Amino acid sequence: MKWLSELLKAWRARNTKPAGDLKDDQLDISEREALVQRYRLTSSLEGNLKAFKEMIGPSADITIRLMQLGTKRVPAAIISVEEFADSQQRDELVHTLTTNLLSGAFQDSPAHKLPEVITRLVVQSPRINYADTLDELWKLLLEGFTVILIDGHEQAIGCATERVVHRTLQEPESEPSIRGPRDGFTECLSTNISLIRRRIRTPNLWAEQFTVGSLTRTRIGVMYIKGLAHEGLIQEIRQRVNRISVDGILESGQIEEFIEDNPTSLFPIVYRTERPDRVASVLLEGRIAIFTDGTPFVLCVPTEFSMLLKAPDDYYERVPIGSIIGFLRYLSFWASMLLPGTYVATLTFHHELVPTELLFRIVAAREGVPFPIAMEVFILEFVFEILREAGLRLPKAVGSAVTIVGALVLGDAAIGAGLVSPAVVIIISLTAIASFTTANFAFSIAARLLRFVFIVLGSLFGLFGIQFGFLLIILILTSMRSFGYPYFAPIGPLVLSDLKDVFVRTWWWNMVRRPSLVGSREPIRQRPGQMPRPGLQANRSNKQRASRMER
Amino acid sequence: MLFITRSSISIATLPALTMGSAAQDAWAASLVIALGSVLIVLLIAGLGIRFEDKSVVRFSQELLGKPFGMAITIGFLIVLLHFVGAEARLYAELIIGSFVPDTPIPFIVGSMVILAAIACYLGVETIGRTSDVLVPLFTLAILIALPMGFSAFDSRSLEPVLARGLKPVLSSTATSLALGGKYLSLGVLIPQATKPTRILLPAVATTLLAGITQTLIAVMVVGVLGPDLGNSSVFPFLSALRAVNIIRLIQRVEALGTIAWGFAILVDTSVLLYVLCRATSELMDLQDYRPLVGPIATVWFVYSMQSYDNLLSLLHFHESPAFAVFVTVTVFVPYALLWIAYGIRTLKVFEKRRR
Numbered sequence: 001m002k003w004l005s006e007l008l009k010a011w012r013a014r015n016t017k018p019a020g021d022l023k024d025d026q027l028d029i030s031e032r033e034a035l036v037q038r039y040r041l042t043s044s045l046e047g048n049l050k051a052f053k054e055m056i057g058p059s060a061d062i063t064i065r066l067m068q069l070g071t072k073r074v075p076a077a078i079i080s081v082e083e084f085a086d087s088q089q090r091d092e093l094v095h096t097l098t099t100n101l102l103s104g105a106f107q108d109s110p111a112h113k114l115p116e117v118i119t120r121l122v123v124q125s126p127r128i129n130y131a132d133t134l135d136e137l138w139k140l141l142l143e144g145f146t147v148i149l150i151d152g153h154e155q156a157i158g159c160a161t162e163r164v165v166h167r168t169l170q171e172p173e174s175e176p177s178i179r180g181p182r183d184g185f186t187e188c189l190s191t192n193i194s195l196i197r198r199r200i201r202t203p204n205l206w207a208e209q210f211t212v213g214s215l216t217r218t219r220i221g222v223m224y225i226k227g228l229a230h231e232g233l234i235q236e237i238r239q240r241v242n243r244i245s246v247d248g249i250l251e252s253g254q255i256e257e258f259i260e261d262n263p264t265s266l267f268p269i270v271y272r273t274e275r276p277d278r279v280a281s282v283l284l285e286g287r288i289a290i291f292t293d294g295t296p297f298v299l300c301v302p303t304e305f306s307m308l309l310k311a312p313d314d315y316y317e318r319v320p321i322g323s324i325i326g327f328l329r330y331l332s333f334w335a336s337m338l339l340p341g342t343y344v345a346t347l348t349f350h351h352e353l354v355p356t357e358l359l360f361r362i363v364a365a366r367e368g369v370p371f372p373i374a375m376e377v378f379i380l381e382f383v384f385e386i387l388r389e390a391g392l393r394l395p396k397a398v399g400s401a402v403t404i405v406g407a408l409v410l411g412d413a414a415i416g417a418g419l420v421s422p423a424v425v426i427i428i429s430l431t432a433i434a435s436f437t438t439a440n441f442a443f444s445i446a447a448r449l450l451r452f453v454f455i456v457l458g459s460l461f462g463l464f465g466i467q468f469g470f471l472l473i474i475l476i477l478t479s480m481r482s483f484g485y486p487y488f489a490p491i492g493p494l495v496l497s498d499l500k501d502v503f504v505r506t507w508w509w510n511m512v513r514r515p516s517l518v519g520s521r522e523p524i525r526q527r528p529g530q531m532p533r534p535g536l537q538a539n540r541s542n543k544q545r546a547s548r549m550e551r
Numbered sequence: 552m553l554f555i556t557r558s559s560i561s562i563a564t565l566p567a568l569t570m571g572s573a574a575q576d577a578w579a580a581s582l583v584i585a586l587g588s589v590l591i592v593l594l595i596a597g598l599g600i601r602f603e604d605k606s607v608v609r610f611s612q613e614l615l616g617k618p619f620g621m622a623i624t625i626g627f628l629i630v631l632l633h634f635v636g637a638e639a640r641l642y643a644e645l646i647i648g649s650f651v652p653d654t655p656i657p658f659i660v661g662s663m664v665i666l667a668a669i670a671c672y673l674g675v676e677t678i679g680r681t682s683d684v685l686v687p688l689f690t691l692a693i694l695i696a697l698p699m700g701f702s703a704f705d706s707r708s709l710e711p712v713l714a715r716g717l718k719p720v721l722s723s724t725a726t727s728l729a730l731g732g733k734y735l736s737l738g739v740l741i742p743q744a745t746k747p748t749r750i751l752l753p754a755v756a757t758t759l760l761a762g763i764t765q766t767l768i769a770v771m772v773v774g775v776l777g778p779d780l781g782n783s784s785v786f787p788f789l790s791a792l793r794a795v796n797i798i799r800l801i802q803r804v805e806a807l808g809t810i811a812w813g814f815a816i817l818v819d820t821s822v823l824l825y826v827l828c829r830a831t832s833e834l835m836d837l838q839d840y841r842p843l844v845g846p847i848a849t850v851w852f853v854y855s856m857q858s859y860d861n862l863l864s865l866l867h868f869h870e871s872p873a874f875a876v877f878v879t880v881t882v883f884v885p886y887a888l889l890w891i892a893y894g895i896r897t898l899k900v901f902e903k904r905r906r
Contacts, residue, residue: 349650350650464651464659479680
C-alpha cells in the first residue's frame with residue numbers, strides 16, 4: 001500500500017504546481033502573490049528551493065544554507081532572514097542538527113522519520129511551526145523562524161529564533177506625565193504586548209493576532225480581557241480587521257480609517273495612545289486594544305468623548321487636584337472652540353452684553369484698525385495656525401525658538417502697525433493656550449478647525465449663530481457611535497453613575513463600578529466600602545488614650 | 552424631555568399670558584396650571600401605557616374605528632403643527648426683536664427648522680441624548696438666572712394676596728392649560744420607551760417640577776416688574792432678567808435666559824417634529840418616517856411664517872378663548888372619547904370573563 005500513498009503524493013504535487021511561473025517578468029504583483037499562495041511544497045528539496053529562489057529573487061538578506069542530515073546524509077536546507085532571526089540561535093540550531101544527528105542515539109534515524117526526530121528530540125526550540133505552502137514558509141521567516149527543508153518531506157519545519165529589535169523604552173512625547181509611569185510603546189508588537197502583560201497578569205488577558213496587508217503583512221494584535229469585554233464587540237473587531245484588504249499597513253492610523261464608524265467625522269472615534277498604563281486601564285474597563293506592528297500608537301475601542309479629554313495625571317494626582325484640572329480641561333476645550341467666535345459675535349452684534357467700561361477700552365484700542373473684528377480674528381488665527389504647523393516641522397532645537405519669537409514679534413509688530421487690536425491678540429493667545437490643554441492631539445485639531453466655523457457663524461449671525469453651531473455639534477456628537485456604543489456617553493445618554501469620572505474624578509475607593517455600557521458584563525470591579533479609616537491597632541491605641549484621659 | 556417641552560414656551564410667555572386677570576396672583580395661577588398639567592398627563596399617558604406597544608394613531612383606530620380614529624389623529628397632527636409653528640415663530644420674534652433686528656425672520660425660523668429636522672432625521676435616540684445634554688444646561692441657566700432676578704425683587708408687588716379671590720386666578724389658567732396639549736407627544740412616544748408601563752410616574756414628576764419652576768418664575772417676574780409692567784411685557788421673564796444689575800459687571804443676564812430657551816426650543820421642536828413625522832407615517836402605513844421629515848419640516852416653516860402677521864397677533868390668538876376651545880375640541884374631547892371607549896371595551900371583556 002506504500003506505493004499507493006507515493007502515487008497519491010506525486011499526483012498531489014503535480015496538481016498543486018501553479019499555472020504560471022515566478023520567473024516570468026511579465027507577471028504583475030497580484031499574479032505573483034496568487035502564485036505564491038497557491039504553491040504547495042513538494043517532497044523535492046531541489047524543487048522547493050528553486051521555487052523559493054524564484055520568489056525572493058536576488059534578495060541578499062535571506063540566507064540559505066545547504067546541509068546533509070544524519071548518517072544517511074539526507075539533503076536539507078536551512079533558511080532564515082538575517083535581521084529577523086537571531087544569528088546565535090540559528091547557529092546553535094545548525095550545530096545541534098549536525099552534531100546530534102551524527103552521533104548519539106539519533107544517528108541512524110531513518111530518513112522518513114527525520115522530521116519527527118528533529119522536532120521532538122533534537123531541536124530545543126521554544127516553538128515549532130510547520131509550513132505546507134510557500135506562503136506559509138515565508139510567513140514563518142518573517143516572524144523570525146529558521147526554516148528547515150528536508151528532501152523527501154513536503155512540510156517545512158520552522159524553529160523559533162526570533163530576534164527582537166526595538167528602541168529603548170521612553171516616555172511618550174505626545175503624552176507626557178508628571179507623575180506616572182515613564183515607559184511608552186515602541187514599534188515592536190511583541191514588546192508592546194509584553195508591556196501590557198506586565199501590568200495585567202491574569203491569564204484571561206488574551207492577545208489575538210492578525211496579518212493585514214498583502215505586501216507588508218503587518219501583524220495586528222487585538223488584546224482584551226476574556227469574560228470582561230463583550231463577545232459581540234470582540235466579534236465585531238475581528239470582522240472589521242479581517243475585512244481589511246489592502247496592500248500595505250504602515251501605521252495604526254490606517255487601521256483606524258478602515259474600522260471606524262464615522263469616516264467623515266472631525267472628532268476621533270478611536271482613541272489612540274502611546275501609554276501602556278492608559279491601555280491597561282481601558283482594558284480593565286472592558287474595552288479592546290488594537291496593536292499594530294511598526295508603530296507605537298495603540299488604538300482603544302470603543303471610545304467615548306470624555307476619554308479624549310482625560311490625561312494620565314488626572315488619575316495619579318490627588319482627587320481635588322485631578323478633578324479641578326480635569327474640569328479646567330473641559331472648559332478649556334470648549335473655550336478653545338467658542339471663545340473667538342463669541343468674542344466676534346458679542347462685539348459685532350451684542351455690545352450691550354459687555355460691561356460699559358470694558359467696552360470703551362476695547363473700542364478705544366481698536367481705534368484706527370482697518371479691519372472688521374471678524375477679519376482681525378481670522379487673520380491672527382490663520383497666522384497662529386501657520387506658526388504652530390511650522391513649529392511642528394522644524395527641528396526641535398530651532399522650532400520652539402522660532403515659534404516663540406515669531407509669535408511675539410508678529411503680535412507686537414501687528415499691534416504697533418495698527419493692523420490688529422491688543423484685545424484680539426489676547427483672545428487668540430488665550431484660545432491657543434486653552435487648546436494646548438487637550439491631551440489628545442487629534443481631538444485638539446477638531447476643536448481648532450471648528451473654531452473657524454464658529455468665527456464665521458458669530459460674525460454673520462451673532463450669538464444666535466454661535467448657539468446654532470453649538471447645538472449642531474451637540475446633535476452630531478450625540479448621534480455618533482463607536483463600535484455600537486454611544487460616543488457622547490455618559491453625558492448623552494446621561495448615565496449618572498458614570499459621571500463620577502467625567503467632569504471630575506472621584507476617589508479610587510469610590511469607583512466600585514465599571515462604566516455601565518462597556519463594563520456591563522462584570523459591573524463591580526472592587527469591593528465597596530473601602531474608604532480609608534484607622535486600622536485595628538490604631539483603634540486600640542485610640543481607645544487606650546481615651547480611657548487614660550478619662551482617668 | 553417633558554420638562555423642557557413644558558417649560559420652554561411657558562417660561563418665555565407664561566406670565567404675560569396669565570397676568571391679564573391674575574395680576575399679582577400669577578404664582579397661584581402657576582400652581583393651578585401645574586396641577587392641571589398633571590391631570591392632562593394622566594389623561595394622555597394613562598391611556599397610552601394601556602397600549603404599550605401601540606401609539607395613539609393605532610389604538611384610536613382600534614377603539615373608535617378606523618375612520619373616526621384617523622380623524623382624531625389628523626386633529627392631533629394639526630394641533631401639534633400649530634404648537635411647533637408657534638414655538639418657532641415666538642423664538643424668532645425674540646431673537647429679531649432683541650438681538651438681530653436686521654435679520655429676516657424666515658432665516659431664524661429656517662435655522663431652527665433645519666436643526667430640528669436634522670435631529671428628527673437622526674432619530675429619537677439622538678433627540679433623547681441631546682435632551683440629556685441640554686436639560687441640565689437649561690436647568691443650570693435658569694437656576695443661575697433666577698437668584699439673580701431675585702436681587703431686584705420687591706415682595707410688596709405680590710400683595711395683596713388673592714385679593715380678588717380665586718376666579719381671576721382660575722380664569723387665567725385656560726391658555727396655559729391649553730398649552731398642555733403638547734403632552735400629546737406622549738401618545739406617540741410611549742411605545743418607543745424601553746419600559747412603557749413605567750413612564751407615568753416620571754412624566755408626572757417632571758410635570759410637577761416644570762410647574763414649580765414656572766411658579767418661581769412667575770413670583771420673580773411679579774416681584775421684579777410688578778403686575779402692570781409684567782402684564783404689558785411681551786417676554787416678561789427676559790425683561791425681568793434685564794433689570795438685574797449686580798456689581799457693575801453682572802448686567803443684562805437675559806442672555807442666559809435666551810440661551811436656555813434656545814436649548815429648550817431645539818429639544819421641544821425636535822420632539823414635536825418627530826412625533827408629527829412618526830404619527831403621519833403610521834397614518835399612511837409607511838415603514839419609515841424619515842422620508843416625511845423634509846416635507847413636514849417645510850409645512851412647518853410655511854405655517855410659522857404665514858399664520859401670524861407679527862408677535863402680537865400670535866400672543867392675542869393664544870390669549871383668546873378661541874385657542875383654549877381649539878385645543879379642547881381637538882385634544883381633550885377626543886381623549887375623553889378614547890377613555891370612554893376603552894372603559895366600555897374593558898367592561899365588555901370583564902363581562903365576558905364573568906360568563
